[in-house]
Amino acid sequence: MFSNKEKGPSGPKPDSGKPEPLSTNLGVNIKMLTAKLGESSDFVIRALRSDAMPGVEMVIAYIKGIVEEDAIHQNVINPVMGWSAPPGKSSWIETLRQRVITTGSTKQVSMQEEAVNALLDGQCLILTNGFREAIAADTSGGEQRSVAEPNTQTVIRGPQYSFTENIATNIGLLRRIVRSADFRLRSYTVGRKTRTTVGLVYMNNITDLHVVKEVEERIQAIDIDGILESNYIEEFISDQTYTPFPTMMNTERPDTAATYLLDGQMIILVDGTPFALAGPVTFFHFFRSAEDNYQRFDISTFLRLLRYGAFLVSMLLPSLFIAITTFHQEMLPTPLLISLASQREGIPFPALVEALLMELTFEVLREAGVRMPRAVGPAISIVGALVLGQSAVQAGLVSPAMVIVVSFTAISNFVTPQMSMASASRLIRFTLMLLAGMLGIFGIMAGMLFLIIHMTGLRSFGVPYMAPFAPVKRETWLDMLIRLPWWARVFRLVAVSSVNPRRQRGHRPRHQKE
Amino acid sequence: MRCGGNRLACCAMLVVLMSAIITGCSGRTELNEISIVSASGIDWKDGKWIVSYQLVLPQAISSHGMGGGASGAAPINVFSTSGDSIRGAISKSSYEMSRRLYFSQNQIVVVSERAAKHGLTSLFDAYLRNPDSRETVNIFLTKHSARDILEHLIPLEEIPGAAIARMIVNEENNGSTLPNMTVYRALLELLGPTKSSGIPSLEISGTDPLDSTQKTAKTYSSSKIKLAELGLLQDDKMVGWLTRDQSYGVMWVRGQIKQSTVWFTCDDNHPGEKAVMKVHHMKTKRKAVKDGDNWKLDVRIKARGTLLEYPCEADLSKPASIAALERRAADKIALMANSGFKAVQEQKADIIGLGVAVRLQYPRQWDAIMKRWNEQIFPEAKIDTKVDVVIERTGMSTDSFRKMQKKAGGS
Numbered sequence: 001m002f003s004n005k006e007k008g009p010s011g012p013k014p015d016s017g018k019p020e021p022l023s024t025n026l027g028v029n030i031k032m033l034t035a036k037l038g039e040s041s042d043f044v045i046r047a048l049r050s051d052a053m054p055g056v057e058m059v060i061a062y063i064k065g066i067v068e069e070d071a072i073h074q075n076v077i078n079p080v081m082g083w084s085a086p087p088g089k090s091s092w093i094e095t096l097r098q099r100v101i102t103t104g105s106t107k108q109v110s111m112q113e114e115a116v117n118a119l120l121d122g123q124c125l126i127l128t129n130g131f132r133e134a135i136a137a138d139t140s141g142g143e144q145r146s147v148a149e150p151n152t153q154t155v156i157r158g159p160q161y162s163f164t165e166n167i168a169t170n171i172g173l174l175r176r177i178v179r180s181a182d183f184r185l186r187s188y189t190v191g192r193k194t195r196t197t198v199g200l201v202y203m204n205n206i207t208d209l210h211v212v213k214e215v216e217e218r219i220q221a222i223d224i225d226g227i228l229e230s231n232y233i234e235e236f237i238s239d240q241t242y243t244p245f246p247t248m249m250n251t252e253r254p255d256t257a258a259t260y261l262l263d264g265q266m267i268i269l270v271d272g273t274p275f276a277l278a279g280p281v282t283f284f285h286f287f288r289s290a291e292d293n294y295q296r297f298d299i300s301t302f303l304r305l306l307r308y309g310a311f312l313v314s315m316l317l318p319s320l321f322i323a324i325t326t327f328h329q330e331m332l333p334t335p336l337l338i339s340l341a342s343q344r345e346g347i348p349f350p351a352l353v354e355a356l357l358m359e360l361t362f363e364v365l366r367e368a369g370v371r372m373p374r375a376v377g378p379a380i381s382i383v384g385a386l387v388l389g390q391s392a393v394q395a396g397l398v399s400p401a402m403v404i405v406v407s408f409t410a411i412s413n414f415v416t417p418q419m420s421m422a423s424a425s426r427l428i429r430f431t432l433m434l435l436a437g438m439l440g441i442f443g444i445m446a447g448m449l450f451l452i453i454h455m456t457g458l459r460s461f462g463v464p465y466m467a468p469f470a471p472v473k474r475e476t477w478l479d480m481l482i483r484l485p486w487w488a489r490v491f492r493l494v495a496v497s498s499v500n501p502r503r504q505r506g507h508r509p510r511h512q513k514e
Numbered sequence: 515m516r517c518g519g520n521r522l523a524c525c526a527m528l529v530v531l532m533s534a535i536i537t538g539c540s541g542r543t544e545l546n547e548i549s550i551v552s553a554s555g556i557d558w559k560d561g562k563w564i565v566s567y568q569l570v571l572p573q574a575i576s577s578h579g580m581g582g583g584a585s586g587a588a589p590i591n592v593f594s595t596s597g598d599s600i601r602g603a604i605s606k607s608s609y610e611m612s613r614r615l616y617f618s619q620n621q622i623v624v625v626s627e628r629a630a631k632h633g634l635t636s637l638f639d640a641y642l643r644n645p646d647s648r649e650t651v652n653i654f655l656t657k658h659s660a661r662d663i664l665e666h667l668i669p670l671e672e673i674p675g676a677a678i679a680r681m682i683v684n685e686e687n688n689g690s691t692l693p694n695m696t697v698y699r700a701l702l703e704l705l706g707p708t709k710s711s712g713i714p715s716l717e718i719s720g721t722d723p724l725d726s727t728q729k730t731a732k733t734y735s736s737s738k739i740k741l742a743e744l745g746l747l748q749d750d751k752m753v754g755w756l757t758r759d760q761s762y763g764v765m766w767v768r769g770q771i772k773q774s775t776v777w778f779t780c781d782d783n784h785p786g787e788k789a790v791m792k793v794h795h796m797k798t799k800r801k802a803v804k805d806g807d808n809w810k811l812d813v814r815i816k817a818r819g820t821l822l823e824y825p826c827e828a829d830l831s832k833p834a835s836i837a838a839l840e841r842r843a844a845d846k847i848a849l850m851a852n853s854g855f856k857a858v859q860e861q862k863a864d865i866i867g868l869g870v871a872v873r874l875q876y877p878r879q880w881d882a883i884m885k886r887w888n889e890q891i892f893p894e895a896k897i898d899t900k901v902d903v904v905i906e907r908t909g910m911s912t913d914s915f916r917k918m919q920k921k922a923g924g925s
Contacts, residue, residue, distance in 0.1 A: 242520040242522060242523045243522075325544075325545050326542045326543060326544055326545070327541060327542060327543070329543070329545065329548065329550075329616065329618060329619070330618030330619065330646070330648075332619075334550070334552065334619045334621065334673065334676055335673075335676075337545075337550060337619055338550060338570055338572045338575055338673070339572070339575075340545055341545045341546065341548075341550065341570075341572040342572030342573050342575060344544065344545040344546045345546055345572060345573050346546070347546065350542065350544055351544060351545070352542075431526070437542070438542075439541075440541065440542075446529070450526065450529070454522060
């Protein structure tokens with residue numbers, strides 16, 4: 001089912017060596033399997049004997065917990081036990097596979113390693129004495145979480161379900177939305193120890209196949225012992241590591257993933273995590289929320305513009321505050337300056353230190369809020385809000401204006417729909433604050449210039465990060481910046497989708513008057 | 515991170531480090547290291563410049579909710595330094611100040627009459643030369659010492675400097691008697707063809723200046739700061755004063771009326787009863803006309819307004835009576851404009867703009883007469899004022915109160 005592509009450089013590879021075939025002797029095979037699996041107690045070997053097939057020595061082997069035992073009983077054990085083996089041993093295996101065992105997929109294995117991997121994938125193995133070939137029937141299953149509401153990317157209006165940890169379920173969810181024959185899935189097994197299934201989904205006539213090929217090669221080149229989350233893949237295959245900006249998006253929403261697919265992006269699903277990756281992306285993709293598509297276009301446009309603003313605020317506000325109050329006091333209206341000056345009276349620290357102190361405090365609070373056990377939540381909010389906010393002001397350690405600036409910055413940061421982009425602005429903020437404290441607005445501008453140059457140079461699977469603005473792509477820039485009415489959204493967003501750039505004809509509905 | 519592995523990251527680190535080392539945060543000034551000057555005053559006494567500063571005390575101003583604070587303290591503090599030059603005097607402020615004086619938020623500069631008569635070259639030069647002295651500062655003259663004006667509190671307001679700046683803006687928008695002069699506009703006029711400018715002045719009315727917050731505890735103020743007359747500057751020196759009425763006429767001729775109220779007699783039989791019109795739109799066209807050796811200023815004023823008061827008895831529903839009313843208003847405006855023109859002529863400082871018009875229309879002749887303009891030619895010039903007034907609305911009633919009463923009595 002899944003091709004095993006482990007062909008990294010000649011590193012340490014414990015289970016390597018020449019592929020050895022299974023033995024024809026059932027006893028030898030059983031011993032070999034038990035030894036390879038280290039005599040684990042969840043490894044089950046059951047002999048299959050019945051009056052219907054006298055003289056046939058057959059065992060079924062599987063690992064408990066990762067198989068669906070009901071399925072084994074009904075689809076494998078029952079039919080095999082009731083089977084009367086025809087004479088003429090030679091066709092037994094074929095007959096068993098094709099006529100007797102009623103699981104969805106079966107395959108024939110003849111190598112030791114293959115057999116072990118089949119067991120570890122949750123298949124059950126039927127070994128017959130006298131045959132080198134074993135049958136692996138797909139009975140994988142076991143306990144898993146059911147499809148639930150999304151936790152991190154919630155919408156008010158729109159589908160209310162999210163991916164789960166099971167890749168097969170996730171692919172199913174995605175396929176159920178995009179019921180097209182152009183839906184393509186490529187699967188890879190990545191990770192020497194975890195042998196995690198990674199699925200690459202794209203649309204045949206929309207996604208640029210050169211990019212698909214490139215991504216495929218990058219995934220296959222990954223050499224790691226374990227993949228536990230999609231970020232492992234993201235860091236391996238993204239174009240650049242040393243950048244604060246993410247060059248891939250992630251989503252836990254099947255509908256969002258479907259949107260990306262239709263825009264010509266690829267979706268990478270990783271077994272064991274509900275977060276799917278999407279790429280290629282541009283900077284502006286990170287400010288699109290799933291809900292933009294489900295709300296009226298006017299409010300969506302407003303909210304999207306608000307998000308750009310909030311992103312700038314969360315990146316720039318503290319540094320601008322520092323720069324203006326310590327270098328460019330002439331920029332402020334007199335009453336505001338006097339109000340700020342009166343708040344600063346008696347504050348022992350320079351504005352830069354004050355801001356850094358508060359920002360770091362907030363980062364600590366935020367991290368604590370994420371890490372702490374749920375039960376101690378109220379304690380943190382009391383300490384955070386009362387002790388640190390109010391008391392710090394009353395004690396004269398920080399000025400109230402700074403508390404407002406830091407709070408607003410923090411809240412603005414949560415507006416960005418993609419956490420990875422929000423984190424980028426968090427990191428950049430500190431650098432800009434230092435620059436502002438040293439050089440004022442000149443420093444901020446220098447930093448921003450540096451950022452813009454850097455961003456213009458970024459690529460996500462070959463797509464310029466600042467597209468469709470640098471380089472200019474006139475067809476999509478309005479749709480990228482604001483949300484057009486659906487009938488006007490003619491072009492697919494991503495620059496790579498040159499294969500099939502038009503989404504629809506793009507006519508205004510006939511019944512609507514000018 | 516392996517350096518060299520990524521040039522970008524290294525560059526970023528280098529930039530941050532370099533800016534930290536090179537600048538050393540030295541250009542930084544925290545807000546509690548500056549003292550904000552809200553108004554400054556220039557005096558000239560015994561051959562020295564005396565510069566006064568009105569410093570804002572932020573704690574005293576926004577002590578609301580800041581845990582007590584010094585309530586009852588004056589929101590400002592005034593002190594002076596003297597020296598041979600203006601900037602020299604300012605630099606002496608460090609003898610007595612713990613903080614750097616911060617002039618960028620300065621709202622007004624008050625120049626005493628004596629200093630203005632001495633000449634303001636060094637003040638204007640300081641404004642043109644230094645980036646922290648903003649030319650958008652309002653400039654005022656005063657017959658008192660400049661320091662007295664700065665020491666005076668203004669009821670309702672926390673920062674007197676800012677309040678005076680708003681006072682002249684308010685006057686410009688609602689009365690238009692005196693021009694709102696910033697240093698920039700004064701410089702523009704003084705560097706223009708006629709080298710004259712008019713600058714409003716401030717006066718303290720009352721004998722007991724309001725210089726302590728204790729005095730503001732009462733329901734009335736013992737004294738007030740008021741906008742007074744218009745001081746005329748010629749070259750860099752003050753040459754004389756125009757009264758408020760004269761200044762108002764000049765404003766009509768210069769077309770600087772934004773909104774104003776004009777009153778005029780509406781019935782010759784009752785000269786004491788005035789109709790009042792609010793002018794909310796006006797336009798002036800000025801043209802210089804050569805009249806032999808003399809020059810004539812052709813002024814065409816168009817004004818539109820609303821009737822605010824009408825005590826007379828004409829039937830305002832008839833267009834003819836409105837037209838008559840408009841004529842009376844026009845006559846009044848022309849009268850004021852002419853008297854303003856005459857007053858300026860007497861002071862020999864052409865702030866009217868006749869010289870500017872001559873220069874634009876007759877550039878060759880201007881070169882010849884430029885030198886003699888203010889002294890000889892301008893005082894001989896004539897004015898021809900034609901005013902066209904449109905009363906657009908008569909307010910919410912047509913008949914005057916008196917007429918209505920008569921009607922009621924008759925029925």
